[in-house]
Amino acid sequence: MKKPSYPFYIVILLTALLGGYHTAHASLTIEITQGVDGAVPIAIVPFQWEGKDLLPPQSISDIIASNLYRSGRFSPLPERQLPMRPGRVQDINYAQWQRQGIEYIVMGSITERRRGRYTVSFQLLDVLRGETEQRQTHADNPDPLAGEIMAVQYTVREAELRTLAHQISDRVYEALTGERGAFATRIAYVAIVPPKPGSNGGERYRLQVADSDLHDPQVVLDSPFPITSPAWSPDGTHLAYVSFEGHRSGIYVSNLKDSSRELITQYPRINGAPAWSPDGKKLAVVLSKDGSPDIYVVDIKSKKIKKVTKGRAIDTEPSWLPDGRSLLITSNRGGKPQIYQLSLDTGALHRLTFVGNYNARASLSPRGDQIVFVHQTQKGFNIAVQDVTQGSDGVLTGRAVQTLTNAQFDESPSFAPNGSMVVYATWDNNRRVLGAVSVDGKVRLSLPASGAELKEPTWSPFLN
Template identity: 35%
Template sequence: MLASVSRRRSLAALAALGGSFGAGTALAQLRIDIAGVGGTRVPVAIVDFRDESRSPQPIAAIIRADLERSGQFRSVDAPAGLSETSVPVFGDWRSRQADALAAGSVTRLADGRLDIRFKLWDVVKGSELMGQAQAVLPDDARLAAHRIADAIYEKLTGERGVFATRMAYVTKAGSRFSLVVADADGEGARVALTSPEPIISPAWAPNGRELAYVSFESRKATVRIQDVQTGQRRVLADFKGTNSAPAWSPDGSQLALSLSREGGTQLFVINRDGSGLRRLTQSGAIDTEACYAPDGSKIYFVSDRGGGPQIYRMPASGGSAERVTFGGNYNISPAVSPDGRTLAYISRVNGAFRLTVMDLASGQSQQISDGNDDESPAFAPNGKLIVYASRAGGKEVLMTTTLDGKIKTPLLVTLAEVREPTWGPFTRQ
């Protein structure tokens, strides 16, 4: 049965069912440990920034970790002593096998802000590639480092970086649940909501400001929307029965939901202001876990209409559905890459739940994890990484992985279980 396995997103909470945002409470920071061997990675040297001790954050170390986690780069040992005003001796850096070099400085301004500057050089050609400066409050030093990593990533790959984006996820510590917003590396975590009742299925709005999620605080599953900046919340769906699995349309104008208001669990669509509710599926099965294709033309969802949970696809306006997954008898939690080419999902293999990716053009799929309890995959907004929840050492953890599974980064939480990650858009408000 579709709802037979615990911890499977909204399925788990539905089976189990029969505070406002202020300054926030920082969680224990997540420790990053990169494992796996990727293919060809660009060797890049990031020199410790001159006077970066004036910053509350280790600027160069954050940049290095960001670039390594992307799977596109590997760090080259870089001795201190260089800044953006220096003239590198490129022969020395070529002997260190570096293809690119970045260095910078941190200066505290009279108004208390930090002036953070850097330059990037092409070591192979012996030329300057770019330079940048930003003045930020000390509390924004980590974000400034992520933005520098984004700039380096884009200059060297031609693709937009995601290091300055955010994630949201749910933690459980004892009997309390928390909705958490953090940087894309898992650091800088802040609690947006706490509750003695489960919080599940968080989903970022395309505007990067709001989160939709399922709350059980009224002793039933209801869908709510929360402004991440102000903490203001409102109920979007509190219909008879269960209200679950919210998914934003790409333009943010509406959400797909799973509702049981008319009997079995079916897919509906509703405007972001709560108006215009309309039923999409008319099956006698359980239809849930909807997600939109990036162009908004189609919806992918999970249904047991064929006897076991599989992923299907239909027009976003409703209509005939076609089956997408055929390998195995249990495939759930679909997520479509921003370019619409790749489907990530969880497949049960010999009793283990593993992250799988499918090329949608060919239908070919590949398991990219060797875990036993993976769940809730979500793509980075540039489509180059996937975040998902898994289990390690008896605890639930977040993982990021490249699409080929060769570079995996566990984000470890020491004080709480962590689950149901969702990666925010490029927009950060």
Template identity: 35%
Template sequence: MTPSELDSPRVPPSRRAVLAALGALGAAVGAPALAQFRVEISGVGATQIPIAIGRFRDEKLGNQPIGEIVRADLERSGQFRAIEAPGVLDEGSLPVMSEWKGKNVDALAVGSVSRLADGRFDVRHKLWDVVKGADLGGQAYAVPAADLRLAAHRVADAIYEKLTGDKGVFSTRIAYVVRAGRSYSLRVTDADGEGGQVALSSPEPIISPAWSPNGRELAYVSFETQKAVVWVQDISSGARRKVADFRGSNSAPAWSPDGSQLAVTLSREGGSQLHLMSRSGGDVRRLTSSSAIDTEPVFAPDGRIYFVSDRGGSPQIYRMSASGGSPERVTFAGSYNISPAISPDGRAMAYITRQGGAFKLMLMDLADGGSPRALTDTSDDESPSFAPNGKLLIYATRSGGRDVLMTTTLDGRIKTRLLSSGADVREPTWGPFGR
């Protein structure tokens, strides 16, 4: 893995940046622009629950289309085929089940929005099992106007969990980098790409964002001082601190499962090697000692570290104990495999492989050593990240000459495109539960 090889024009530009030992990113000047998204969903799942979701009664009071948000969330999961319910029903309605059965609906979700005396909004929903004619219950959320979208996502989470048994991820957050002209910004948004905040704006590149396990902080690499430096930033307050600003390159931060440590790639001793440090940047300990480029570390739930190295002659994924020791090679198919992401249960690994001149998102079963399979038909995929329930992946790719964000189900059948207006979006990372 040589700098000239990885800095080839065929390599996705932000992936060159993530491998910061190569120094591929240059300076840029300009003001940040905010990305606004809409959602496009494509594909058909093997089995989907047909669910009718109507407009929430009086949802216009809060200027948020609660029913539409819930419907889009559930469709994006790949588990549901959403059907728009005509008219307006609410949680106090008693639907005629025979009518809904005649429309081939298995479940029905209804709700309402009302304004409380203190100015907040009361969002309520109820879920019905149409097949059994059973009331599956509902919930109420009292929220300020600014949290109406979040309330809609929580409604979708509740419906998803009730009907699938798995925890929903619609009320979680994602972080990603926006490049607009010659400016960069790090954004934090809802899982559907809407709303959110700008965590950092800079005329210099920002790369490799990584969520802390508690969802309160982001680690990332900023070139604002004309070199790669690792920072950690509190999402709520905006306060941030340098944790790696050593001689040479400081890159690719990854949090340990308990949030007490960071794995980083440092070149302070001359070559790009893995190091472990405390979350404050102290107690730095070198993990690898090779003549190769070792980079892109990521922790598995069991505490082991997966990383990319060219020690075997080409970029491949390895794993090792966080206490050190001999690395074990994980990928063998293909001559170029980078950017590992480990599922929350530790059973699967997503990564990027190069096939000819194309970069493809792959999924590999770590539990049984099954053959990797491609999840996409695009050719510039990068930066995969698992949803915290392990049921979806978010990644970046190129479409229509733009860098865009996509989500996909693990079988590759259902994909969602988050389209930005006039900006390139890249390097997504999915935050944990517990918002």
């Protein structure tokens, strides 16, 4: 039997998925840079559908398969190579699946209870254990629980089916890797929409929030003026960002539930790079009202500002460390932009990056063992990680640098909340697109969106 070609399969699968939302131009580039050695073979059986229409409103199995594939940790079996499409555990001939090298099976059902209400159930099955357990029971009375790792049932509305597919993906991912899944999260980014041909309007900027696979984008703000620098509040309920409406930069906070928004700072000149403190009460921002860009901490409630860097150098791109007592910043005080750790208690600065002439926009991984940043290479600007260790005094020390991407211009890296992937902005065929790369650099992919250029992705915290 011919060996399955996973990347090809996924291209087809995801293009089909995108077809429902994007226009015909949508295409997907997935590049598995170092192969998927060690990726776990898994079969996602199309969920059984019971309802009035021919097809369910969402193909939950397709969403799960593409999620697991994008993680780089799994090789979902192409649908046409499934040995069978069982509806119940009793119908599974585990030995046959095992011969095909499948280690796990996800199967389930979607049932329309009444218009717009669905019951969804899924099972995660271990092929090896199932085969053993089936052998130990009589064929006339098969074990309905053979190989079962997990079985869950949900009742949801139609609009919740996609989110549910991501949550099921998270459950499967966590059960099989031991690491929390981050599929049921969201990504905020800026979309630059070109003017319609023939219209004399200019381009529009949109602050958007989409699922972690970039589906279902929702517009938070639409403006003829640039929007930049989206940042999630730690509880995932608000976005801070910079808007240039009226040709003045201002830092705003929007509530994602009711769309209300509040102006936080609008000083002369730069108001930029907002970053939420871990307790959600403050923003680290960049203001240049005193002549050069410096870092300030703003109390969101009182709007009181406190300046925390000074001098003629450019200080920018603050991000908080989890204890809320220091920031990572980009500063060119040494001549070229490098990453520094700024203690908010003492004002002390410790330089963290020493490899290369340009290191910017750093943030600490959720595990606290790496920073990700923009790193100038011979090729251009790429996303790199550097291992770090934290001393008892809280000061980080950098170790080896590993470059994760290799396009000409990669920027704005942001960790998934489980630390497994980094989303970033890049170019594909002369278009601004978002890319994602696994933290080991082995899996890299980009998702072009038709019609708009996408910038400055930022991954939400866990939302449930």
